[in-house]
Amino acid sequence: xxxxxxxxxxxxxxxxxxxxxxxxxxxxxxxxxxxxxxxxxxxxxxxxxxxxxxxxxxxxxxxxxxxxxxxxxxxxxxxxxxxxxxxxxxxxxxxxxxxxxxxxxxxxxxxxxxxxxxxxxxxxxxxxxxxxxxxxxxxxxxxxxxxxxxxxxxxxxxxxxxxxxxxxxxxxxxxxxxxxxxxxxxxxxxxxxxxxxxxxxxxxxxxxxxxxxxxxxxxxxxxxxxxxxxxxxxxxxxxxxxxxxxxxxxxxxxxxxxxxxxxxxxxxxxxxxxxxxxxxxxxxxxxxxx
Amino acid sequence: xxxxxxxxxxxxxxxxxxxxxxxxxxxxxxxxxxxxxxxxxxxxxxxxxxxxxxxxxxxxxxxxxxxxxxxxxxxxxxxxxxxxxxxxxxxxxxxxxxxxxxxxxxxxxxxxxxxxxxxxxxxxxxxxxxxxxxxxxxxxxxxxxxxxxxxxxxxxxxxxxxxxxxxxxxxxxxxxxxxxxxxxxxxxxxxxxxxxxxxxxxxxxxxxxxxxxxxxxxxxxxxxxxxxxxxxxxxxxxxxxxxxxxxxxxxxxxxxxxxxxxxxxxxxxxxxxxxxxxxxxxxxxxxxxxxxxxxxxxxxxxxxxxxxxxxxxxxxx
Numbered sequence: 001x002x003x004x005x006x007x008x009x010x011x012x013x014x015x016x017x018x019x020x021x022x023x024x025x026x027x028x029x030x031x032x033x034x035x036x037x038x039x040x041x042x043x044x045x046x047x048x049x050x051x052x053x054x055x056x057x058x059x060x061x062x063x064x065x066x067x068x069x070x071x072x073x074x075x076x077x078x079x080x081x082x083x084x085x086x087x088x089x090x091x092x093x094x095x096x097x098x099x100x101x102x103x104x105x106x107x108x109x110x111x112x113x114x115x116x117x118x119x120x121x122x123x124x125x126x127x128x129x130x131x132x133x134x135x136x137x138x139x140x141x142x143x144x145x146x147x148x149x150x151x152x153x154x155x156x157x158x159x160x161x162x163x164x165x166x167x168x169x170x171x172x173x174x175x176x177x178x179x180x181x182x183x184x185x186x187x188x189x190x191x192x193x194x195x196x197x198x199x200x201x202x203x204x205x206x207x208x209x210x211x212x213x214x215x216x217x218x219x220x221x222x223x224x225x226x227x228x229x230x231x232x233x234x235x236x237x238x239x240x241x242x243x244x245x246x247x248x249x250x251x252x253x254x255x256x257x258x259x260x261x262x263x264x265x266x267x268x269x270x271x272x273x274x275x276x277x278x279x280x281x282x283x284x285x286x287x288x289x290x
Numbered sequence: 291x292x293x294x295x296x297x298x299x300x301x302x303x304x305x306x307x308x309x310x311x312x313x314x315x316x317x318x319x320x321x322x323x324x325x326x327x328x329x330x331x332x333x334x335x336x337x338x339x340x341x342x343x344x345x346x347x348x349x350x351x352x353x354x355x356x357x358x359x360x361x362x363x364x365x366x367x368x369x370x371x372x373x374x375x376x377x378x379x380x381x382x383x384x385x386x387x388x389x390x391x392x393x394x395x396x397x398x399x400x401x402x403x404x405x406x407x408x409x410x411x412x413x414x415x416x417x418x419x420x421x422x423x424x425x426x427x428x429x430x431x432x433x434x435x436x437x438x439x440x441x442x443x444x445x446x447x448x449x450x451x452x453x454x455x456x457x458x459x460x461x462x463x464x465x466x467x468x469x470x471x472x473x474x475x476x477x478x479x480x481x482x483x484x485x486x487x488x489x490x491x492x493x494x495x496x497x498x499x500x501x502x503x504x505x506x507x508x509x510x511x512x513x514x515x516x517x518x519x520x521x522x523x524x525x526x527x528x529x530x531x532x533x534x535x536x537x538x539x540x541x542x543x544x545x546x547x548x549x550x551x552x553x554x555x556x557x558x559x560x561x562x563x564x565x566x567x568x569x570x571x572x573x574x575x576x577x578x579x580x581x582x583x584x585x586x587x588x589x590x591x592x593x594x595x596x597x598x599x600x601x602x603x604x605x606x607x
Contacts, residue, residue, distance in 0.1 A: 058366040066361075107393045115364050116393045120384050126354045127389055130361020130369075133346065137322070138365065157385070160351035164358070168346075 008216050009277035010082065011041040016280060017078035017091060019248075019270045022261040024283060025095035028103065031257035032149065033075035035180050035213065035242035039147070040079040042219045047227075049142060055085060055112035063142045064131055066116060068124020069149035069178065070104040071259065076113075077101050081281070085113040088281040090289060100289055122155025124148060125175060129165050132173045143230060146175045151183030154192050159204070165235040166205030174226045175206075176238045178213065182255040197239055206237045213240035214247070248273055292482050292504050292515075299438070299466045303459035303494075304402040306438040308333025310445025311370060311400075315341050318368060318449050324359055325372045326352045331461075332372035332402050352377045353385050359397045360389035368396055368449055374408075375401035375458055376417040383423055390454050391427040398448050399424075400457045404434075405544035406572070406589055407462045407494055407582035416577040416585075422549015424456040425522045431475065432522040434458040434543070434551070436496035438466045440519060443473035451475055458493065460544075462582045465497050468517075478525035480532075484514035487600050488532040488539050492518045492551050495542040495570065495591060502596035511600065521551045526558055533565050538607045540599045542570040544591055566606035568599040 014037045022028035044050075048063045067076055074094065081088045086100070093099035100111040104119030116127045128146035135142060152158065165173060177197070185191050194200070201208045207229045211222025219240075226236045244258065245251025248270045262270055315321050315337050322344045325334050329347075338345045348355040352373055359369040371378065378401035379386070390397045401420065408416050425432045431453060435441040441459045448455045471479050481496070482503060491499040496517050503513040514532050518525065533539055539559065541552030552569040559565045572589050586592050 057364065059364070060366070116360055116395070117388050120388045123353075123357050123385055123389055126357020126385075127361040127364070129354075130358035131364050132361070133358065134362045134365025134367050137343065137367065157351075157353040157357065160349075160354035161357065164348065164351065164354055167349075 004216060007041055007045060010045055011037045011216060012274050013276070013278040014041055014075060014078045014082065016271060016274045016276060018074040019262060019267055019274070020280060020283065021074045021077065021091055021094040023267040024092065026261050027095055028074055028261055029071040029259045030074065030262065031244040031251060032069065032072040032178060032180065034248060034251065035244045035246050036072055036075050036147070036178055038216050038219050039176065039213050039240060040075050042216065042223060043145065044079045044083045046220065047223050048145070052084065057115060059115065059131070060138060060140055061142065063145065064115065065145045066124045066128040066131065067105060067147050068118055069121065069147065069152055070118030073103065073105050076105060080113040086111065089284045089287055091281045092284045092287045093289065121149070121152035122157040125158055125161040128173060129161055129170055132170050133168070135172065141172065143227065144173050146173070148175065148177055150177055150179045150181065150188055150194060151191070153177065153194055162201070162204040162206065169233050170235050171233050172230050173235045174230065174238065175235065176240050178242055179239045180242045180244045182244050182258070184255065184258050186255050201237045205234060207234045209236065209238045211238055211240050213242035292500060292507065295467050295481070295500060296470070297465045297467050298469050300463050301438040301466060302461060302463050303435060303438060303441040304331070304333050304461060306435070306441030307400060307402065307445050307459055308336060310442035312336045312340060313442070314446045314449045315344065317446070320366060321368045321370065321449055322346065322362055323370045323372065324348050324355050326350055326355050326377065328373050331374070334372055352382045356382045356385035357389055360393060360395045363395040363397050368398065370398045370400050372400050372402070374415060375404035375420050376415055379420040379423050380417060387427060391430055394429065395454060396452055398455045398457060402459055403461045404458045405460060405494065406577040406585035407460050407544060409461065409582050409585065410579050412579040413576040418546045418572050418577065419549060420458060421521055421545050421551065425549070425554065429453060430522065431455045431520065433475065433520050434493040435519050436493055436517055437464055437468050439469040440473055444519065447473060447475055460494060464494055467497070467500070473519070476520045476523050476525055478528035479517040479519065481515040481517055482513060484512040484536065486512045486536060487604060488514045488516060488536045489542060489596065489600070490516050490518050490529065490539065490551070490555055491542040492521060493544050495544055498586070498591065498593050499542050499596050501593040502600065505593065505597050506600055511604070513600065518551055521554060524554050524558060529555060529558060530563055533559060533563055537565060538603045539565055539567045540570060540596065540603055541567065542591070542596050545571050547571045547573060566603050568603040570595050570599050
């Protein structure tokens, strides 16, 4: 097991990667990416039982992760690169022409680590359920993880999937909801309120847990608790409280940084708040993908 | 040659899907089936009886069905989704686009009750735009078989083709006449050779074209009749070979003019062999309740409409 301090150091570096990717691309979604950096780090560096070496699409014999809120691609790309799926320097190509790092994650260009495209919201949970059913048919007892945003719970398909997973007792599935309370146009409560979210998931037949997504120790505790509850006849959901933009002072407490890249001055300011723990990825202009 | 076409019975194309699904389930362990609360309509019961663990009742939630199918395909399964054509396409277009087409998933979207021959349920269910929507998706194969035997053969064949497929079939009982015609994805079938006009037909309208060709033969017009069961990829060679000879074309399909097979053929010919063309199909309209025969007649897709289109195009030759 990686120690807590090491995971925190990785998460801090991942946050630097997010700032630098969105800055160099002059676009992208830093807010939600920053908020979820601890979760992604814990998942890929501690929790997922995953195959090392060559990426295999069908994921037989390993845990799988599906990202439904594809716009937070910078955090996923950083973690994938830093856990060995592709070269770190390739982060330089984020959102540029001829890149495998599309604005929203895609399989089309063959980026290792990605199993389905996401970006149009509300669809990832259904795909994760299908992958879990495939594991069940294959006699593979590994788990399937999925992350959705909270705003995307406004999509009807999420609740179709929620009903179905409970009915089929898909109990080797752990959904995490990034419950940061904000979306592009403002607070969830001002756009369309999600109401009593824990009660909703419970009523749909799910095992409901909560954790603080910006406290590494609590993320590890929450993910372990969720894993303990698998195999008991119910799908599991973790409602993960995060702050969009965490921990950059000028990015928190607002929905403004959902989909805006930091300029040079803002980038410098943000990076000054994040220690360079593992070394920044070398930014390579015109990086060529092999 | 048309007098040699052997009608071996009458069944719905959806029966061909049901029987083909059972057969392909026996041939491939990885085939799984999903249905959104329309088991009887899609004729999936025999598959379920034999392979209960490989069937997923999704309930009335087509969007979720497409996503679950994409997930099953990711794990190496070959999912066949089943619901009405309207709910297989327009209702879930974005789900299919993102998680199946763009993601390159090996999902077979199997769609019954396409077109006006659905009949009495009316325009809410009679989709006439689906070929257009599905052929526009990069990487999708689009197949519209014409009878029970061809639908069964196509249902089996698509498991061997890696990639997303749209398989379109229908509700009414229809003559079976292709039992001796081999089916290969992307390979047009020459039903009758002729010299004066090429008719390219797909789906239920192939039989209407057979009837039309017989009528036209009686008045001395020699029809070359070709069945385009695979609309994408189009068998360009077969089409160009025929048009080279006849120099005029009629297309026939149970679909809007816009987005249909006729439009695909027109694009090919405009680029490579500009040719007078007439189209049999629906002219920018919704359908309505009625019997299949009444609806084909009212919306311009009867045998008489095919004959009239041939007569028009011959004058433009």
